[in-house]
Amino acid sequence: MPFLVVTIVAAIVDLVVLAVFHIARPEVDPLTRPTSEYALGAYGAAAGVATAVVGLGASALAWAVRSQTRPAAVVLAIFGAAKLVQAFFPIDSAGAATSTGLVHDVLGNVAFFALPLAAVLAVRALSPRWRWAPLAAAGLVVAVVAVLAADLHGAFGVAQRVYLVGCSLWMLAVAAVGIANLPDRSRSLS
Numbered sequence: 001m002p003f004l005v006v007t008i009v010a011a012i013v014d015l016v017v018l019a020v021f022h023i024a025r026p027e028v029d030p031l032t033r034p035t036s037e038y039a040l041g042a043y044g045a046a047a048g049v050a051t052a053v054v055g056l057g058a059s060a061l062a063w064a065v066r067s068q069t070r071p072a073a074v075v076l077a078i079f080g081a082a083k084l085v086q087a088f089f090p091i092d093s094a095g096a097a098t099s100t101g102l103v104h105d106v107l108g109n110v111a112f113f114a115l116p117l118a119a120v121l122a123v124r125a126l127s128p129r130w131r132w133a134p135l136a137a138a139g140l141v142v143a144v145v146a147v148l149a150a151d152l153h154g155a156f157g158v159a160q161r162v163y164l165v166g167c168s169l170w171m172l173a174v175a176a177v178g179i180a181n182l183p184d185r186s187r188s189l190s
Contacts, residue, residue, distance in 0.1 A: 001178075001179060001182060003060040003061065003063050003064040004060070004061070004064050004175040004176075004178045004179050005175075005179075006056065006057055006060035007057045007058070007060045007061040007064065007171050007172070007174070007175035008057075008172055008175045008176060008179075009053075009057070010053045010054055010056055010057020010058075010060070010171070011054075011057055011168040011169070011171045011172035011175070012172070013050060013053050014050055014053060014054050014057075014164075014168045015165065015168050015169075017046060017047070017049075017050040018035065018050070018161070018164065018165070018168075020046075021035070021038045021043070021046075021047070024042070024043055025038055025041070025042065025043065027041075029157060030157050030158060030161060031154075031155055031157050031158050032154055032155065032156060032157045033156075033157045034091065034156060034157060034160055035047075035157075035160060035161060035164060036090070036091035036104065036108065037091060039051075039090040039091060040090065040091065040093055044090070047090075048087045048088070048090065049087070051083055051084075051086055051087040052083070052084055052087035054080075054083045054168070055079075055080045055081065055082070055083030055084030055085075055086070055087065056080070056084065057080075057171060058076050058077075058079045058080030058083060058115070058171060059076075059077060059080030059081070059084070060080075061076055061080075061171055061174060061175060062074070062076035062077040062079075062080055063077075064175070064178055065122065065125070065174070065178070068122075068125040068126075069121060069122045069124070069125035069126075071121045072118045072119075072121035072122035072125065073118075075114050075115075075117050075118040075121060076114075076115070076118040078110065078114050079110075079111050079114035079115045079118060082107045082108075082110040082111040082114065083107075083111050085103075085107055086103075086104055086107040086108060086111065089101075089103040089104040089107065090104060091104050091105070092104070112144065112147070112163075113144065115140065115167050115170070115171075116137070116140035116141050116143070116144050116167075119133075119136060119137035119140045119141075119170055120137045120140075120141065122137070122174070123137050126174065126177065129177050129180075129181045130173065130174070130177040132173075136169075136170050136173065137170075139166055140163070140166055140167065140170060143159070143162055143163040143166050144163065146159045146162065146163070147159040147160055147163050
């Protein structure tokens with residue numbers, strides 16, 4: 001159960017930090033600019049911490065679900081590792097091209113596709129306890145397509161934010177369902 005609690009806390013932290021950044025950093029256009037740009041400038045350290053926390057939460061969730069769905073757990077672990085490492089490699093500022101920015105972009109792309117894949121791989125294991133699992137996984141896949149399409153039309157920022165909120169909500173829901181389905185003895189011990 002502690003791993004599931006870590007995941008819930010991580011998802012909530014991510015959602016709160018994302019919401020706060022919209023207020024604290026209004027110069028980052030939420031319609032067109034990626035959330036990674038919050039790492040540049042004021043409060044940038046908070047963005048890195050939030051990214052690492054998401055990685056930690058995903059890694060904890062991977063460990064928690066490993067016995068129910070090993071393929072999803074492996075992909076979740078890859079997502080978690082990508083986010084943990086990405087926290088130390090900020091995005092390049094506009095017009096710059098550095099190896100740090102390249103690492104950020106590669107890890108971001110790995111993470112971008114990994115979490116929806118993990119959600120799809122987990123559907124079968126989750127469905128008996130969470131009837132919305134197939135719909136949630138489909139929603140993340142649609143969000144991936146929406147981000148790719150929005151990028152072609154100058155609306156990457158808003159689509160990415162919808163995708164990221166969906167990812168955090170999926171992790172939160174999976175962890176909450178896991179806690180709700182623990183035997184009573186396990187719930188009272190933690």
